[in-house]
Amino acid sequence: MLKIIKLFVNGKEEEVAIDERESLADVLRYRLGITSVKKGCEVGECGACTVLVDREAVDSCIYLALWAEGKHILTVEGLKSPTGELSEIQQAFVDAAAVQCGFCTPGIIMSAVEIIEKQKSYSREELKKMISGHLCRCTGYENIITALEGLVNKE
Amino acid sequence: MYDLGSIYQARAIEDAIRALRERPGSKLINGGTDVLVQVREGRLAGVSLVSIHNLEELKGVRLEADGTIVIGSGTTFSQITGNAIIQKYIPMLGEAVDQVGGPQIRNVGTIGGNVCNGVTSADSGSTLMVYNAVMVVQGSEGIRHISIHDWYAGPSKTVLKPDEVLLNIQIRKEDYEGYTGQYLKYGKRQAMEIATLGCGVLVKLSADKEKAGDIRIAFGVAGPNPLRCRQTEEACRQRPVNRETALFISEQVLREIKPRDSWRASKEFREQIASEYAKRAFIQAVAKQGGEIDA
Numbered sequence: 001m002l003k004i005i006k007l008f009v010n011g012k013e014e015e016v017a018i019d020e021r022e023s024l025a026d027v028l029r030y031r032l033g034i035t036s037v038k039k040g041c042e043v044g045e046c047g048a049c050t051v052l053v054d055r056e057a058v059d060s061c062i063y064l065a066l067w068a069e070g071k072h073i074l075t076v077e078g079l080k081s082p083t084g085e086l087s088e089i090q091q092a093f094v095d096a097a098a099v100q101c102g103f104c105t106p107g108i109i110m111s112a113v114e115i116i117e118k119q120k121s122y123s124r125e126e127l128k129k130m131i132s133g134h135l136c137r138c139t140g141y142e143n144i145i146t147a148l149e150g151l152v153n154k155e
Numbered sequence: 156m157y158d159l160g161s162i163y164q165a166r167a168i169e170d171a172i173r174a175l176r177e178r179p180g181s182k183l184i185n186g187g188t189d190v191l192v193q194v195r196e197g198r199l200a201g202v203s204l205v206s207i208h209n210l211e212e213l214k215g216v217r218l219e220a221d222g223t224i225v226i227g228s229g230t231t232f233s234q235i236t237g238n239a240i241i242q243k244y245i246p247m248l249g250e251a252v253d254q255v256g257g258p259q260i261r262n263v264g265t266i267g268g269n270v271c272n273g274v275t276s277a278d279s280g281s282t283l284m285v286y287n288a289v290m291v292v293q294g295s296e297g298i299r300h301i302s303i304h305d306w307y308a309g310p311s312k313t314v315l316k317p318d319e320v321l322l323n324i325q326i327r328k329e330d331y332e333g334y335t336g337q338y339l340k341y342g343k344r345q346a347m348e349i350a351t352l353g354c355g356v357l358v359k360l361s362a363d364k365e366k367a368g369d370i371r372i373a374f375g376v377a378g379p380n381p382l383r384c385r386q387t388e389e390a391c392r393q394r395p396v397n398r399e400t401a402l403f404i405s406e407q408v409l410r411e412i413k414p415r416d417s418w419r420a421s422k423e424f425r426e427q428i429a430s431e432y433a434k435r436a437f438i439q440a441v442a443k444q445g446g447e448i449d450a
Contacts, residue, residue: 019156020159020161021157021158021162022156023157023191026156042195043195044188044191044192044256044259044260045257045347047257050259056233056263057258057259057262058259058262059188059259059260059263062187062188062191062192062195062263063187063191063263064162064206064208066162066164066206067206067208067209111258114258129258129346130258131258132346132347133256133257133258133260133346134257
Protein backbone atom coordinates (compact mmCIF):
# COMPACT_ATOMS: atom_id res chain seq x y z
CA MET A 1 0.00 0.00 0.00
CA LEU A 2 1.34 3.42 -0.91
CA LYS A 3 1.70 6.03 1.74
CA ILE A 4 2.44 9.69 1.12
CA ILE A 5 5.20 11.24 3.18
CA LYS A 6 6.73 14.70 3.23
CA LEU A 7 10.42 15.15 3.74
CA PHE A 8 13.15 17.62 2.84
CA VAL A 9 15.77 16.40 0.42
CA ASN A 10 18.76 18.64 -0.19
CA GLY A 11 16.81 21.60 1.14
CA LYS A 12 13.76 21.03 -1.04
CA GLU A 13 10.44 19.83 0.34
CA GLU A 14 9.32 16.65 -1.37
CA GLU A 15 5.99 14.89 -1.19
CA VAL A 16 6.47 11.32 -2.26
CA ALA A 17 4.33 8.21 -2.41
CA ILE A 18 6.26 5.31 -0.90
CA ASP A 19 5.70 1.68 -0.17
CA GLU A 20 6.07 1.30 3.60
CA ARG A 21 8.50 -1.56 3.06
CA GLU A 22 10.99 0.59 1.17
CA SER A 23 14.31 1.68 2.60
CA LEU A 24 15.33 5.30 2.45
CA ALA A 25 17.95 4.27 -0.13
CA ASP A 26 15.18 2.79 -2.32
CA VAL A 27 13.09 5.95 -2.14
CA LEU A 28 15.99 8.31 -2.80
CA ARG A 29 17.21 6.31 -5.80
CA TYR A 30 14.07 5.01 -7.46
CA ARG A 31 11.42 7.54 -6.52
CA LEU A 32 13.50 10.72 -6.42
CA GLY A 33 16.28 9.83 -8.88
CA ILE A 34 19.09 10.61 -6.45
CA THR A 35 21.64 8.15 -7.73
CA SER A 36 24.66 9.27 -5.71
CA VAL A 37 23.16 7.00 -3.03
CA LYS A 38 24.74 3.66 -3.89
CA LYS A 39 23.44 0.27 -2.87
CA GLY A 40 26.39 -1.94 -2.00
CA CYS A 41 25.90 -4.52 0.73
CA GLU A 42 22.36 -3.51 1.77
CA VAL A 43 23.04 -4.65 5.33
CA GLY A 44 24.75 -1.55 6.74
CA GLU A 45 28.31 -2.71 6.39
CA CYS A 46 29.80 -0.94 3.36
CA GLY A 47 28.56 2.62 3.86
CA ALA A 48 28.03 3.32 0.14
CA CYS A 49 24.43 4.43 0.84
CA THR A 50 25.38 6.91 3.59
CA VAL A 51 23.28 10.08 3.70
CA LEU A 52 22.75 12.64 6.45
CA VAL A 53 19.41 12.48 8.26
CA ASP A 54 19.02 15.65 10.33
CA ARG A 55 22.81 16.13 10.05
CA GLU A 56 23.72 12.61 11.20
CA ALA A 57 25.34 10.06 8.88
CA VAL A 58 23.21 6.93 8.52
CA ASP A 59 23.19 3.89 6.26
CA SER A 60 20.08 4.60 4.19
CA CYS A 61 19.83 0.93 3.15
CA ILE A 62 18.82 -0.12 6.69
CA TYR A 63 16.63 2.88 7.43
CA LEU A 64 12.91 2.70 6.69
CA ALA A 65 11.85 5.54 4.40
CA LEU A 66 8.78 6.22 6.51
CA TRP A 67 11.01 7.16 9.44
CA ALA A 68 12.29 10.09 7.35
CA GLU A 69 8.93 11.86 7.41
CA GLY A 70 9.52 15.53 8.22
CA LYS A 71 13.28 15.09 8.36
CA HIS A 72 16.06 16.76 6.42
CA ILE A 73 18.05 14.48 4.13
CA LEU A 74 21.34 15.57 2.61
CA THR A 75 23.08 13.72 -0.22
CA VAL A 76 26.05 14.59 -2.42
CA GLU A 77 23.62 16.24 -4.88
CA GLY A 78 22.91 18.84 -2.20
CA LEU A 79 26.54 19.86 -1.75
CA LYS A 80 27.23 21.75 -4.96
CA SER A 81 27.17 25.52 -4.92
CA PRO A 82 24.37 27.50 -6.63
CA THR A 83 26.68 27.98 -9.61
CA GLY A 84 27.33 24.26 -9.83
CA GLU A 85 30.87 24.16 -8.47
CA LEU A 86 32.16 21.37 -6.28
CA SER A 87 32.08 21.83 -2.53
CA GLU A 88 35.29 22.23 -0.58
CA ILE A 89 35.10 18.58 0.51
CA GLN A 90 34.56 17.27 -3.01
CA GLN A 91 37.45 19.41 -4.29
CA ALA A 92 39.71 18.08 -1.53
CA PHE A 93 38.91 14.51 -2.62
CA VAL A 94 39.78 15.43 -6.23
CA ASP A 95 43.01 17.15 -5.17
CA ALA A 96 44.15 14.18 -3.06
CA ALA A 97 43.23 11.65 -5.76
CA ALA A 98 40.92 10.10 -3.15
CA VAL A 99 38.59 8.76 -5.86
CA GLN A 100 39.25 5.61 -7.83
CA CYS A 101 36.20 3.72 -9.14
CA GLY A 102 34.02 6.20 -7.26
CA PHE A 103 31.41 3.81 -5.88
CA CYS A 104 32.23 4.43 -2.22
CA THR A 105 32.96 8.14 -2.73
CA PRO A 106 29.50 9.73 -2.27
CA GLY A 107 29.00 7.85 1.01
CA ILE A 108 32.41 8.78 2.37
CA ILE A 109 31.89 12.40 1.36
CA MET A 110 28.67 12.47 3.39
CA SER A 111 30.51 11.11 6.43
CA ALA A 112 33.14 13.79 5.76
CA VAL A 113 30.41 16.44 5.91
CA GLU A 114 29.38 15.16 9.35
CA ILE A 115 33.02 15.09 10.52
CA ILE A 116 33.83 18.59 9.27
CA GLU A 117 30.70 20.08 10.79
CA LYS A 118 32.09 19.19 14.22
CA GLN A 119 34.81 21.80 13.55
CA LYS A 120 37.49 19.93 15.44
CA SER A 121 40.88 18.70 14.33
CA TYR A 122 41.64 14.98 14.27
CA SER A 123 44.67 12.74 13.85
CA ARG A 124 44.90 10.18 11.03
CA GLU A 125 44.09 7.45 13.56
CA GLU A 126 40.97 9.25 14.73
CA LEU A 127 39.88 9.83 11.13
CA LYS A 128 40.32 6.14 10.36
CA LYS A 129 37.86 5.32 13.12
CA MET A 130 35.46 8.00 11.91
CA ILE A 131 35.25 6.50 8.42
CA SER A 132 35.40 2.88 9.57
CA GLY A 133 31.79 2.46 8.46
CA HIS A 134 32.89 2.63 4.82
CA LEU A 135 34.51 0.06 2.58
CA CYS A 136 36.56 1.06 -0.47
CA ARG A 137 37.07 -1.97 -2.68
CA CYS A 138 39.81 -0.16 -4.59
CA THR A 139 41.49 0.07 -1.15
CA GLY A 140 42.26 3.74 -1.71
CA TYR A 141 42.06 4.55 1.98
CA GLU A 142 45.36 6.41 2.32
CA ASN A 143 44.35 9.15 -0.11
CA ILE A 144 40.88 9.37 1.43
CA ILE A 145 42.42 9.91 4.88
CA THR A 146 44.84 12.45 3.38
CA ALA A 147 41.93 14.41 1.89
CA LEU A 148 40.12 14.38 5.25
CA GLU A 149 43.25 15.31 7.14
CA GLY A 150 43.73 18.37 4.95
CA LEU A 151 40.12 19.43 5.56
CA VAL A 152 39.99 19.06 9.34
CA ASN A 153 43.42 20.47 10.08
CA LYS A 154 43.15 23.53 7.89
CA GLU A 155 44.25 26.76 9.56
CA MET B 156 12.22 -3.40 -0.79
CA TYR B 157 12.09 -5.36 2.43
CA ASP B 158 10.12 -8.57 2.76
CA LEU B 159 7.84 -7.29 5.50
CA GLY B 160 4.26 -7.74 6.60
CA SER B 161 2.53 -4.72 8.05
CA ILE B 162 4.34 -1.81 9.69
CA TYR B 163 2.69 0.09 12.50
CA GLN B 164 4.24 3.39 13.59
CA ALA B 165 3.43 3.86 17.27
CA ARG B 166 2.62 7.39 18.38
CA ALA B 167 3.30 6.76 22.08
CA ILE B 168 4.46 3.97 24.39
CA GLU B 169 0.89 2.91 25.29
CA ASP B 170 0.07 2.89 21.58
CA ALA B 171 3.02 0.56 20.93
CA ILE B 172 1.95 -1.81 23.73
CA ARG B 173 -1.60 -1.91 22.37
CA ALA B 174 -0.34 -2.57 18.84
CA LEU B 175 1.90 -5.41 20.07
CA ARG B 176 -1.07 -6.97 21.90
CA GLU B 177 -3.41 -6.63 18.91
CA ARG B 178 -0.89 -7.92 16.38
CA PRO B 179 0.56 -11.12 17.81
CA GLY B 180 3.87 -12.11 16.28
CA SER B 181 4.86 -8.51 15.54
CA LYS B 182 8.40 -7.44 16.25
CA LEU B 183 9.29 -4.19 17.95
CA ILE B 184 11.75 -2.07 15.98
CA ASN B 185 13.66 1.04 17.02
CA GLY B 186 16.96 1.74 15.24
CA GLY B 187 16.52 -1.29 13.01
CA THR B 188 20.23 -1.99 12.59
CA ASP B 189 19.69 -5.58 13.74
CA VAL B 190 16.06 -6.19 12.80
CA LEU B 191 16.26 -4.91 9.21
CA VAL B 192 19.46 -6.86 8.60
CA GLN B 193 17.73 -10.02 9.82
CA VAL B 194 14.79 -9.29 7.52
CA ARG B 195 17.25 -8.91 4.64
CA GLU B 196 18.98 -12.16 5.55
CA GLY B 197 15.62 -13.93 5.55
CA ARG B 198 15.67 -14.88 9.23
CA LEU B 199 12.81 -12.45 9.90
CA ALA B 200 11.34 -12.46 6.40
CA GLY B 201 7.69 -11.50 6.26
CA VAL B 202 7.60 -10.23 9.85
CA SER B 203 5.23 -7.44 10.86
CA LEU B 204 6.74 -4.52 12.71
CA VAL B 205 5.69 -2.13 15.43
CA SER B 206 8.00 0.86 15.15
CA ILE B 207 9.01 3.02 18.11
CA HIS B 208 11.75 4.68 16.06
CA ASN B 209 10.64 8.28 16.42
CA LEU B 210 9.31 8.18 20.00
CA GLU B 211 11.02 11.12 21.71
CA GLU B 212 9.90 9.92 25.15
CA LEU B 213 12.29 6.96 24.87
CA LYS B 214 15.33 9.08 24.05
CA GLY B 215 17.88 10.80 26.26
CA VAL B 216 19.84 10.41 29.50
CA ARG B 217 18.91 12.05 32.79
CA LEU B 218 20.22 12.18 36.34
CA GLU B 219 17.61 11.72 39.07
CA ALA B 220 17.73 13.57 42.42
CA ASP B 221 18.96 10.40 44.19
CA GLY B 222 21.83 10.04 41.71
CA THR B 223 20.24 7.30 39.59
CA ILE B 224 21.18 7.60 35.92
CA VAL B 225 18.23 6.89 33.61
CA ILE B 226 19.05 6.00 30.01
CA GLY B 227 16.10 5.99 27.61
CA SER B 228 15.94 2.75 25.62
CA GLY B 229 15.74 4.71 22.35
CA THR B 230 18.99 6.58 23.01
CA THR B 231 21.48 5.88 20.23
CA PHE B 232 25.01 4.66 20.87
CA SER B 233 26.53 7.92 19.65
CA GLN B 234 24.19 9.94 21.87
CA ILE B 235 25.30 7.86 24.87
CA THR B 236 28.99 8.28 24.08
CA GLY B 237 28.56 12.03 23.60
CA ASN B 238 26.37 12.55 26.68
CA ALA B 239 27.83 14.68 29.49
CA ILE B 240 26.19 12.64 32.31
CA ILE B 241 27.56 9.38 30.90
CA GLN B 242 31.03 10.90 30.41
CA LYS B 243 31.10 12.21 33.97
CA TYR B 244 29.68 9.27 35.93
CA ILE B 245 29.81 6.08 33.85
CA PRO B 246 32.36 6.70 31.07
CA MET B 247 32.90 2.95 30.70
CA LEU B 248 29.45 2.63 29.10
CA GLY B 249 30.12 5.42 26.59
CA GLU B 250 33.44 3.80 25.67
CA ALA B 251 31.86 0.34 25.31
CA VAL B 252 29.05 1.39 22.99
CA ASP B 253 31.54 3.42 20.94
CA GLN B 254 32.84 0.02 19.79
CA VAL B 255 29.54 -1.14 18.30
CA GLY B 256 29.58 -1.49 14.48
CA GLY B 257 30.68 1.70 12.75
CA PRO B 258 29.76 5.40 13.03
CA GLN B 259 26.60 5.22 10.90
CA ILE B 260 25.34 2.23 12.90
CA ARG B 261 26.05 4.05 16.17
CA ASN B 262 24.03 7.05 14.94
CA VAL B 263 20.93 4.88 14.58
CA GLY B 264 21.32 1.75 16.74
CA THR B 265 19.96 2.05 20.28
CA ILE B 266 21.03 0.69 23.64
CA GLY B 267 17.52 -0.71 24.10
CA GLY B 268 17.85 -2.76 20.94
CA ASN B 269 21.29 -3.92 22.01
CA VAL B 270 19.91 -5.53 25.17
CA CYS B 271 16.46 -6.55 23.86
CA ASN B 272 17.88 -8.74 21.11
CA GLY B 273 19.40 -10.76 23.94
CA VAL B 274 22.67 -11.55 22.24
CA THR B 275 25.72 -12.40 24.31
CA SER B 276 28.00 -10.31 22.06
CA ALA B 277 26.25 -6.97 22.77
CA ASP B 278 28.95 -4.44 23.62
CA SER B 279 26.73 -2.83 26.26
CA GLY B 280 26.04 -6.20 27.93
CA SER B 281 29.17 -6.70 30.04
CA THR B 282 29.12 -3.06 31.12
CA LEU B 283 25.48 -3.08 32.20
CA MET B 284 26.20 -6.31 34.12
CA VAL B 285 28.99 -4.74 36.19
CA TYR B 286 26.88 -1.64 36.90
CA ASN B 287 23.97 -3.85 38.12
CA ALA B 288 21.66 -2.08 35.68
CA VAL B 289 17.91 -2.23 36.20
CA MET B 290 15.66 -2.55 33.17
CA VAL B 291 12.31 -0.77 33.40
CA VAL B 292 9.69 -2.26 31.09
CA GLN B 293 6.06 -1.47 30.45
CA GLY B 294 3.39 -3.80 29.14
CA SER B 295 -0.37 -4.41 29.30
CA GLU B 296 -0.05 -5.38 32.94
CA GLY B 297 1.93 -2.33 34.00
CA ILE B 298 5.53 -1.46 34.74
CA ARG B 299 8.18 -3.96 35.88
CA HIS B 300 11.70 -3.38 37.17
CA ILE B 301 14.03 -6.22 36.17
CA SER B 302 17.64 -6.60 37.25
CA ILE B 303 20.03 -7.14 34.32
CA HIS B 304 21.01 -10.33 36.15
CA ASP B 305 17.48 -11.68 35.64
CA TRP B 306 17.08 -10.22 32.17
CA TYR B 307 18.67 -12.81 29.92
CA ALA B 308 16.96 -16.15 29.31
CA GLY B 309 19.21 -18.13 26.97
CA PRO B 310 20.71 -17.49 23.53
CA SER B 311 19.12 -14.37 21.98
CA LYS B 312 16.35 -14.50 24.57
CA THR B 313 15.23 -12.16 27.33
CA VAL B 314 12.37 -12.20 29.83
CA LEU B 315 10.66 -9.34 27.96
CA LYS B 316 7.07 -10.38 27.20
CA PRO B 317 5.68 -10.03 23.67
CA ASP B 318 3.64 -6.96 24.56
CA GLU B 319 6.28 -5.24 26.67
CA VAL B 320 8.48 -2.29 25.75
CA LEU B 321 11.78 -1.49 27.44
CA LEU B 322 11.38 2.10 28.66
CA ASN B 323 14.76 2.80 30.15
CA ILE B 324 17.84 1.39 31.82
CA GLN B 325 18.73 2.64 35.29
CA ILE B 326 22.07 2.66 37.08
CA ARG B 327 22.01 3.49 40.78
CA LYS B 328 24.46 5.82 42.45
CA GLU B 329 25.83 3.11 44.78
CA ASP B 330 26.74 1.10 41.68
CA TYR B 331 28.88 3.77 40.01
CA GLU B 332 30.07 6.21 42.68
CA GLY B 333 33.73 5.66 43.44
CA TYR B 334 34.11 3.01 40.72
CA THR B 335 36.22 3.05 37.58
CA GLY B 336 35.95 0.48 34.85
CA GLN B 337 37.30 -0.80 31.59
CA TYR B 338 35.62 -2.69 28.75
CA LEU B 339 37.80 -4.57 26.29
CA LYS B 340 36.48 -6.05 23.06
CA TYR B 341 38.30 -8.66 21.04
CA GLY B 342 37.56 -8.89 17.35
CA LYS B 343 39.63 -9.61 14.28
CA ARG B 344 38.89 -6.14 12.92
CA GLN B 345 39.01 -2.84 14.78
CA ALA B 346 35.60 -1.72 13.50
CA MET B 347 32.42 -3.17 11.99
CA GLU B 348 32.95 -6.21 14.15
CA ILE B 349 30.88 -8.42 16.43
CA ALA B 350 32.81 -9.25 19.58
CA THR B 351 34.62 -12.57 19.60
CA LEU B 352 34.81 -11.90 23.32
CA GLY B 353 34.07 -8.88 25.49
CA CYS B 354 35.24 -8.26 29.05
CA GLY B 355 34.25 -5.54 31.49
CA VAL B 356 35.86 -4.94 34.89
CA LEU B 357 34.68 -2.37 37.43
CA VAL B 358 36.66 -1.66 40.60
CA LYS B 359 36.48 0.45 43.71
CA LEU B 360 39.75 0.69 45.59
CA SER B 361 40.32 1.25 49.29
CA ALA B 362 41.10 4.83 50.37
CA ASP B 363 44.86 4.20 50.24
CA LYS B 364 44.49 2.63 46.75
CA GLU B 365 46.26 -0.49 48.03
CA LYS B 366 43.32 -2.90 48.22
CA ALA B 367 40.42 -3.88 46.01
CA GLY B 368 37.37 -2.74 47.96
CA ASP B 369 34.97 -4.13 45.38
CA ILE B 370 35.56 -5.70 42.00
CA ARG B 371 33.05 -6.78 39.38
CA ILE B 372 33.90 -8.83 36.32
CA ALA B 373 31.62 -9.58 33.38
CA PHE B 374 32.01 -11.23 30.00
CA GLY B 375 30.18 -11.32 26.70
CA VAL B 376 30.44 -14.34 24.38
CA ALA B 377 31.77 -16.45 27.27
CA GLY B 378 28.40 -18.19 27.60
CA PRO B 379 24.92 -18.04 26.05
CA ASN B 380 24.33 -14.66 27.70
CA PRO B 381 26.53 -11.96 29.24
CA LEU B 382 27.68 -13.26 32.64
CA ARG B 383 29.32 -12.18 35.89
CA CYS B 384 32.15 -14.01 37.66
CA ARG B 385 30.84 -13.81 41.23
CA GLN B 386 33.21 -16.30 42.84
CA THR B 387 36.28 -14.58 41.43
CA GLU B 388 34.90 -11.22 42.53
CA GLU B 389 34.29 -12.51 46.06
CA ALA B 390 37.75 -14.04 46.26
CA CYS B 391 39.37 -10.74 45.19
CA ARG B 392 37.71 -8.48 47.72
CA GLN B 393 40.24 -6.88 50.06
CA ARG B 394 43.13 -8.44 48.19
CA PRO B 395 46.07 -6.14 47.53
CA VAL B 396 46.04 -4.40 44.19
CA ASN B 397 49.10 -5.95 42.60
CA ARG B 398 50.39 -8.25 39.89
CA GLU B 399 49.53 -11.41 41.90
CA THR B 400 45.88 -10.38 42.13
CA ALA B 401 45.80 -9.60 38.40
CA LEU B 402 47.19 -13.06 37.65
CA PHE B 403 44.81 -14.64 40.16
CA ILE B 404 41.87 -13.05 38.32
CA SER B 405 43.09 -14.29 34.96
CA GLU B 406 43.18 -17.85 36.28
CA GLN B 407 40.01 -17.80 38.39
CA VAL B 408 37.66 -16.47 35.70
CA LEU B 409 38.27 -19.63 33.68
CA ARG B 410 36.36 -21.60 36.33
CA GLU B 411 33.27 -19.50 35.80
CA ILE B 412 33.00 -18.93 32.06
CA LYS B 413 31.45 -21.31 29.53
CA PRO B 414 32.62 -20.26 26.07
CA ARG B 415 31.97 -22.51 23.10
CA ASP B 416 33.31 -23.13 19.64
CA SER B 417 31.86 -21.03 16.86
CA TRP B 418 32.99 -20.04 13.38
CA ARG B 419 34.50 -16.89 14.88
CA ALA B 420 36.76 -18.63 17.36
CA SER B 421 37.35 -21.86 19.22
CA LYS B 422 36.51 -22.44 22.88
CA GLU B 423 40.21 -22.64 23.74
CA PHE B 424 40.99 -19.36 22.01
CA ARG B 425 38.10 -17.64 23.77
CA GLU B 426 39.38 -18.92 27.12
CA GLN B 427 42.80 -17.54 26.38
CA ILE B 428 41.41 -14.11 25.46
CA ALA B 429 39.09 -14.11 28.49
CA SER B 430 41.97 -14.85 30.82
CA GLU B 431 44.22 -12.18 29.33
CA TYR B 432 41.50 -9.55 28.96
CA ALA B 433 40.25 -9.95 32.54
CA LYS B 434 43.78 -9.20 33.71
CA ARG B 435 44.26 -6.26 31.36
CA ALA B 436 40.84 -4.76 32.07
CA PHE B 437 41.49 -5.04 35.82
CA ILE B 438 44.87 -3.30 35.50
CA GLN B 439 43.41 -0.53 33.35
CA ALA B 440 40.39 -0.03 35.61
CA VAL B 441 42.72 0.24 38.63
CA ALA B 442 44.96 2.72 36.78
CA LYS B 443 41.97 4.97 36.12
CA GLN B 444 41.55 5.27 39.87
CA GLY B 445 45.16 6.12 40.51
CA GLY B 446 46.27 2.60 41.44
CA GLU B 447 49.36 1.12 39.87
CA ILE B 448 50.17 -2.44 38.85
CA ASP B 449 53.35 -3.48 37.09
CA ALA B 450 52.18 -6.11 34.69
